[in-house]
Each structure stands twice: as C-alpha cells, then as structure tokens.
Amino acid sequence: MLSIGVDIGGTKIAAGVVDEAGEIIAATTRSTPATDAVLIEAAVADAVAELRSAHDVVGVGVGAAGFVAADRRTVRFSANLAWREHALAEELERLTGLPVVVENDANAAGWAEYRFGAATEARHMLMMTVGTGLGGAVVLDGNLLRGSGGFAGEVAHMTAVPDGQWCGCGLRGCLEQYTAGTALVRAAKRRAATGDPLLGRLVQAAGGDRKAIDGPLITRLAQQGDEGAVELIAEIGTWLGRGVASIAALLDPEVVVVGGGVSAAGELLLAPARAAYAEHLTARGHRALADFVPAQMGNRAGIVGAADLAR
C-alpha cells in the first residue's frame, strides 16, 4: 500500500511516493510560491499528479510549517506561508481527488523517526529538531501528541530563562532562544564583537568579517577541534539537555531523537546535552536515563512521516 508524502517548505515543495517500509520509491519537487495559497495548492496538486501517474496510492499526507488544527485538516497559522485558518486538506482533496491529512512538519518528521528511523524500538519518544529554530515532536505509547488544539509539542516556547532573551513569539526566555541555530550564530557574533580571543580563528575563517559567521562554519571549525567553536556548540547542547530534563520530568520518554541542521555537529552537541540532561533530571539514580540519539531520516523525514500518517 503506497501513499504520497508532501513536505511544504519555505522555498521548496518536496513530494514522494512512500511504501510501507518507509522507503521513497519516487520523488519530485516544485519551488514554493510562498505568498499565494492558491498557487501553493496548485503546485502540490501538480506534484501529486505527476507521482500518481506511475504509482497507485491510497492518500496524501502533507507536512507544513505552522499550527495545524487537531482535525489534521486546517492550518490555523503559519509564520512563513500564506495561511490563516486555511482549509488546506479540503482544497487539496478537491484538487487531487485523494484523501488528504495535514500535519505540522516537525510532527511529521518525528513520526518518521518513530516509525522507520532512530526510535523504532521505543514506545515513548521525544524528538528535538535543532535547526534554525527549534522544533519538537512527541510520541506517547505509539500516538503522536497533538493536544487539544493541535498546538502540542511546541518545545521551542517553553520558558528556559524567566525574563531571558526576547523571542519572536513575543515572550521572553523561550528555549528556542538558547538552543537552535539562530541562538548559536547570535552568540558567536556577540562574543566575536567583544574581541573574545577564543573566537579568533572563527572570525578568521569567516574572512575576518564576524557578520559572515554562520552555523555550518561553526560546526566545521568545531569538528576541526577549534576550542571556541566547540564551546559555542557545547553551550547549545547544554541548554538542549536542560530543556529535555524539564520535558522528561513531565513526559518520561525512553528515547530523545536529536535532528535538524545543528545536529550535524554530532557528539559535539549530543555529549554536552546528555551531561546536562543527567545533571538536571529529577530522581536520577532511581530511573533509567533516556537515550540521546541522532536522527536517521535526514531530509526524507518530512515526506516519509507525512505519507505514513496518510495511510
């Protein structure tokens, strides 16, 4: 039984036919016409049509950045795309004639890790997607947590520091301001601006222009052993671990999957995260520590998870 997964990103729509083992057996892409809901839907429908022409599918799953209502049909709000209380599933069903389910993109990716990736052995999974921003997905006893209004799993906006760094969401001290790519780069730039000698090599590698520092550069230097870059990533990891420790007090997951662009740093991120998690976990000594493992599905996670949810 095949289904189609669609991952609607800010710049690219990626779609694929996915089998029951989570393999993508055919794929296609479109660029995202971000400012127009009708054009986005047309592009999705076009990609679906292309894939259906060669494969028999039972439905379409769509992963999209934004808050998706608990019925998995309506996008309530998206920061990047052109939707407000938008009946996305209904529109796509009309255009494609297939049953459609919509899911938040971080949730879709988390589901893929749970079903086919890093957490297939677990019943209770927490996924932390440390990309430019911070995403989260929770699977409890085999069910993806969606909450009463579809807003569950927003780990980014749990408070890490009361009265801390202002967040784009209008609150202060959100976890995303401490453990995400944006936080990593901001810390690097701020510290470089003070002439911190530890960041000397990093500034040099950015061509002498501290404003040119970005996440991949920090990761690359860290992997080469540069002390300043290692410290910057370790700080992100430490906050990740502290955040997970608070979440674990509430959810008690058995595995924590860490994905997203910053997770390319591997153990440079995971080791300090594990240490901070263990240090800040209540009842340690009386309980098993959750495993911290890297995500396995990479870019395919959105397509595969969405497709699987459509089955």
Place this chain on the structure above:
Amino acid sequence: MLSIGVDIGGTKIAAGVVDEAGEIIAATTRSTPATDAVLIEAAVADAVAELRSAHDVVGVGVGAAGFVAADRRTVRFSANLAWREHALAEELERLTGLPVVVENDANAAGWAEYRFGAATEARHMLMMTVGTGLGGAVVLDGNLLRGSGGFAGEVAHMTAVPDGQWCGCGLRGCLEQYTAGTALVRAAKRRAATGDPLLGRLVQAAGGDRKAIDGPLITRLAQQGDEGAVELIAEIGTWLGRGVASIAALLDPEVVVVGGGVSAAGELLLAPARAAYAEHLTARGHRALADFVPAQMGNRAGIVGAADLAR
C-alpha cells in the same frame, strides 16, 4: 460493577467501595504503619477484607505516594513510605485474592477529576495539585500519561528558575519551590523576618510568632482581604500560571484542574494563575486558552480514581 479504591497516605490508609458513577458507597480507614512494608500490606488487606464482606467487587486500585513502574504493579521508590522496587500489587493480590493495580496518588486523583469531577467534558487535562508539595497528572485523549518508566507528570521538578531555590530532589529552581504550600509558608516567614509591614497582620494573627505562620492561616487572612496574605497567595498563583504556560506549550491541554490544600484559596490563587498563564503562553491570540478550574473531588479523589483504574 464495584471496585475498591485504597489511598495510602503517610498517616492514614483510606479505602472505599466505588461504583461506576464514581460514588463511594462504603468506606473505612486504618492508620499507616509507615516503616514496615509488611504491616502496610496487612493493613490494606484488612481494610479490603472488611469492605468485601458486604460488597461484591471486581478488583482493587491502590494510590500511593511514590514512583510506580509503568506496569502499575511495582513501587520503585517512595520518599515517605518503606518501599524500594517493591512488588506491591503482587503482595496484595496474594493477600486479597483480587486483581490489584497500583498508581501514583496524584495520578489517581487526576484520573478521578477526569472521570467524575472537574474535567469530565475534556479529552486533554492537566491537573496541578498544589498541596504541601506540588503534584501533577496528565490525561491525553482519555489516557493517563505514565511515561516509559512511570515517572511522567512530575511537574514539581520542571525547572522554573535556572539556579533558583534548592529543592529536596537535589536540583535547583524546581517549580515546586515556587508554587506549593511549603513555598508559600517559606516566603511568608522570610518576608516577615525582615519586618515587612505588609505582613504585620499575618504575624499578629500567628500570635506574634512568625515561625507559627502556616498555610491555612495565610489563606484565612487572604480571604479576609489582608493585603499581605493576598499578595503571598497571588505570587504562588503567578508561578503556577507561568509553569502551566510552559507545560501547555508542550501538551496543549484544554482544561487545567487545580487541586490540593492551597487551592482552598479559590480565586485568590486561580485569578493570578490565569493571568500569568495567558501572559506567558506562546501563540496567544491564535489559540484557545485552557480553562483553569478548581478540583471537585476533594479528599475522595484518591480512592475514587484508584478504584476506577482497577475496573
């Protein structure tokens, strides 16, 4: 179909026969022989035998303070009682000949509110029990959240303030140190010790001895309109609301039930909690606010919830 619920507290074992409507139709108590697991079990079995003599029951549910393994049979650790990795269900089944399930007491109480009390209309409930300490229970889509090792729902030990007040659990800044009866009384005593004029009436009501201030006294003065007492309870409520806002980012509950001894303060606690929750909730304006409602089951919650879980 009747079942027996047993609530094992630090000083008293309360048991009752509960019907399918959540009503206690017969009840009995024993004092708790806290230091001896065998004696506790004997007392429970004795209470069960008394209740069974007049009623036909299908099983026994036991609520106990402590961490209960996910199989609902083993108490892993209890701060107050004499158990370490103790096979409580098995022992009680041997003594009573009835099927037994064991549950954490805050979870049992939360389940009672969900099934028969303040949250019967909801699918996703968070219960915050603001007693001497802070307890939590989570029901998601009709299922009591237990986590991979039975440690879920420990809202008390989520971090409210990094490097904040030391907690008995060995961590710093746990939410329980900011919103619970102990926190309320400590704040009152500390501020009274400085001669804070706002606490003058409270000290006077404690017979001039600030060390004699306790929670019920603060609540009573607050209900009489004493400004200092109102402010003390409001601060507990504010931290409750901040904590719930972080939890809601993760779980998105539709109702928040507030129970425990401090909740006797009613709206003096709930109103500042609601305000702080709304102020610190991400995506406010795009989502419904959860209802904050007082618990309805009172002391019966532990017995009723445990009994219902045994069915």
Place this chain on the structure above:
Amino acid sequence: MLSIGVDIGGTKIAAGVVDEAGEIIAATTRSTPATDAVLIEAAVADAVAELRSAHDVVGVGVGAAGFVAADRRTVRFSANLAWREHALAEELERLTGLPVVVENDANAAGWAEYRFGAATEARHMLMMTVGTGLGGAVVLDGNLLRGSGGFAGEVAHMTAVPDGQWCGCGLRGCLEQYTAGTALVRAAKRRAATGDPLLGRLVQAAGGDRKAIDGPLITRLAQQGDEGAVELIAEIGTWLGRGVASIAALLDPEVVVVGGGVSAAGELLLAPARAAYAEHLTARGHRALADFVPAQMGNRAGIVGAADLAR
C-alpha cells in the same frame, strides 16, 4: 570665575560659558563631524574661541560618550565617535591654549546634578540616566567615582538576569537590556506582534504600524492613562528599582537621581522604581530608603558638569 563646558554628542557639539552658580551665561553649538577626530577637535576649538572672545575663562571641560582614562585626558574607546586611545585633552590644549579636562558624558551630567541640580543636599549620590541606553554616575562623599581605569559607573552592564537578553557589549542579561529606552520599545514591539490586546491603542496611535512605536509615543499614551503603555513603563521602572537595590547594597547612596529621555514619564517610571527598590533592598527596616528624584538640569547637565569639573 568662569569656565567653558563642552558636550560632544553624536550629532551636535554644545558649548557654554558657565559661572560658579552653574548658570550658562553664553552658549553656542556646532554639528559633529563624527568620523574624523581632527575635525571634531577643530569644531570644539572653534566653539571655544567664539565663547572666549566675550568671556574670560579659566579652563575647558569636555564631556564625551565613551570610556575616559582615569587621568581625564585620554578617551580610551567610544562606540559612536572616532576615538581609540585618543589624547583629546592634549590636542585641545594645543588648539585652545587653555587647560582641558575630559570626562565621560554621564559622569559630567551626574556631577552637574550633584553640584547644582537634584542632589545638592546629598553627599552620596547615584544618578541613573535612562535614555536610549542606560548611563550611571556615582558621587561618594563629594568625589565623582572614576575607578582605576576610568570605567566606573557602568551600571548598564551589571548583570540583571543571568543568561538573559544579549547585550551589544557581548554579555547576556545586562541591566541596560531591561531598563532603557531601547528595552522599552523592544518590549512594546514584541508584545504588539503577538496581538496583545493591551497594546491595541498603542499600535493604533502608531498609525497601525507596530514598527513605528517609539519611546515618546509610549510615554505620551502612558500619560493619557493608556493601560498598556503604563504597564510598559512600569516594567522599565521595576527593573530600574531592582537594579538600584543591588547597587545600593554596595554603595548605600542617600539620593538616586533619575534622568534621561525615559524619565520624562515622571512618576509613571519613578513610582514603580521606588516600590521595587524598597522590595529588593537588603536590611530594609534597619536603614533609611534613598530618595528617588527626577533630574533637574535637563540638557544643560553635560555642559554645566563639564565646565564645573574644569574649575
């Protein structure tokens, strides 16, 4: 005995002849050629020459934004102007033939308040200048505090919140990020972006464009009683009071003069500052509370203070 005071700002050089009572008896201005140290000095010399032509003066005092060495002759570093370890006094003495002293601008303004303005009755004064940024000046027993390297009085960069808001100085949680005009406007914009209903009138007054919100607008609405604007200014005031309470633990001033653009809000700023100061001051009940008073010298403070220091 007359002297000349010069206030070198980012856009304007203001100079005046000041008498021993702190009155400006003649004044002139030049625009600031910010990018060229030589041109700045020429403009200052030109203004001094104009003033001298009609008045007999004994020396020149210069107030400048930046870190001034303890010898009051060298500007070590300025964020806005073209100086790095610059021998400003020596150059100006060469150009004018008069003795010159250089002082940090916030210090010069504080000295004017101490000598002729809001703190003439005091021996120990703290001045907090709440402008776009936050400035400080300390007078202890009649002496302006300068520190071992001229860096004293940098209240802006005391830590208010560990791991709090990143500061332009490369640290986190500096007091300036919580109590200054920039902090006020950022809070307003962030909260407006979430659709906070309390900020509705403010956004409306900004022509519906939340990015157009600025400090004077917030102050104006607050003075008209708008609840959202009042709350925004009160939060700045609360942090001001908390910061002063920490400073007072160290310095024990008898008066706190509050100046700068945000202080135009008057009691809307000062009342919450006083309350937070009293709440967070150690040993309260055993000591006198410092007076919080508005600055009196306004824009003249820089000229008058610098001139007085030159005598």
Place this chain on the structure above:
Amino acid sequence: MLSIGVDIGGTKIAAGVVDEAGEIIAATTRSTPATDAVLIEAAVADAVAELRSAHDVVGVGVGAAGFVAADRRTVRFSANLAWREHALAEELERLTGLPVVVENDANAAGWAEYRFGAATEARHMLMMTVGTGLGGAVVLDGNLLRGSGGFAGEVAHMTAVPDGQWCGCGLRGCLEQYTAGTALVRAAKRRAATGDPLLGRLVQAAGGDRKAIDGPLITRLAQQGDEGAVELIAEIGTWLGRGVASIAALLDPEVVVVGGGVSAAGELLLAPARAAYAEHLTARGHRALADFVPAQMGNRAGIVGAADLAR
C-alpha cells in the same frame, strides 16, 4: 605611634597593640559574653587596660559584625550580638578614657589588606571575604567606602539570580546564597542526597553521613584532587567571579582580594573566579583585568585594620 585594635567576634574578643607598620606587638583575648552589651564592653575595656599597662597607645579601633553608622560610633544592628542603635564608641571611651572608632569587621579586615596586606600597591580595592557568609569591603582612592548610612559594601545581598535561593535577609537570590561556605555545604548535601556518584568519595570521607559534610572537608578533598569536591568549589568560584564582574562594572577596582575560610582552597577557588570574571566583564579587551589575589593578613586582619583606623 601605637594603637589598639579589637575584633569582637561571636565567641571571642581579640585585641592587640599595633604599630605603624601593621605589626601586632602585643595581644590578648577574652571570651564574648554575647547576650549582654554591658558585659561585652566591660570585657573590651578589660582587654584594653591589660594592653595599655605595657604600651603607650593613642586610641582604640573596634571591628564588629553588624551595621555601623557612618559616624563610626554607633552600631545600628547586629545579627549576632546584643546591639540595636547602640552607642558603642561613647561607652568604650567612658570606660577606657581613650578615643574610640568603631567599624564593621569586614571593612576593618579589608582596610588591613589595603594598608599592609595584599593590596598595598593599589588605590582601588575590592575585598571579598568568602567565609560562612559573604563579606565585602571597598577602598576607593584610599578611602574606605562607608555609604550614607554605613551600609555600603554589602556585596552579600546584591542580587545574583532574580527569584533565586531565599536568603536569611528576606530577599531572593542574594549573592551570598551562591558564593559562601553555607552555599558550598548546602550544594554538597543536596547533591549527595540524590546519590550523585561524583560526590561518593566526599560522603565516604564524611563517615558515610552526608549531613556531616562541612566546608573544611570539601576543601581537603578538593586539594587531594577529588573531582566532586573540585567541582563544588569551582561553582562557588564561578559565582564569585560573576558577582565581581558586576561589581567591577560599577567600581572598576584594580585588585580583588579574596579572603575568608573558603579562600583556603586557593587556586581551586581563584582560578574559576578569574575565568568567570573575565567572561562576564563588560568592555573586556578595552580595559585591564583586575588582579584576583589571596588575602595575606589572615586572622590578624580585624585587629590590624581596626587599630589602623584609630590612628
């Protein structure tokens, strides 16, 4: 020219004849009759009489725990001794016939370091006394900072963590709760209670009883290289450095003298303090870092400082 210094502690009154080089050339002690002001004064007078019988002195300096009014004659409040607004200098002058000055004990000790000990080369000194509690003394340009009411230098009660650990003074998050002997021991006990394996050797060294852990034991194990003890002291040092960085933003001292019982740990305390200070100091790169040096005067500091102030 000789003078007498008296150090009134909670259990012992130590007095000595001090010469102009800061040497104690004769000494005596009495036990402290803590609950009776008259008896304390009689004991001080008796010690002074003994010392005068063999040496010609010009006056008496007294160091006492507590808040001393700015006139150096009146003790306003002492947590441990029997004084409230007590005219100590006047009483002692009556009993001894010598001129008497009274000073806070931490100030007296700081003055001794400035005049004869670790800071003789400096003009601006900050002394941090890390004992059971935290004391401070500030010398600016050769003057001991006393403040408008004698309350200056109370570094213990500057806020380190908003809403942090409750302090005995009635505030939350005071620096003393993070960097002092009490904080060190509390952290050790709390972490030991969780079974933290890093603290295993420390508990063992306390005879298996974590409640028997004290400061000297932690220091001894740290000096033997025990990882847990080293980490505990490093955390105290880190907070010391953070606190000093905030103070330095305000005072810009050239030397930081670290004394008190915890300073027996030497570089185990000082190295992390220096690192945290450098990390949290504003304008680093544009300014000299203050030296962190150990105190040199030991127990003699109180006597020597008080005596010197009496000259």
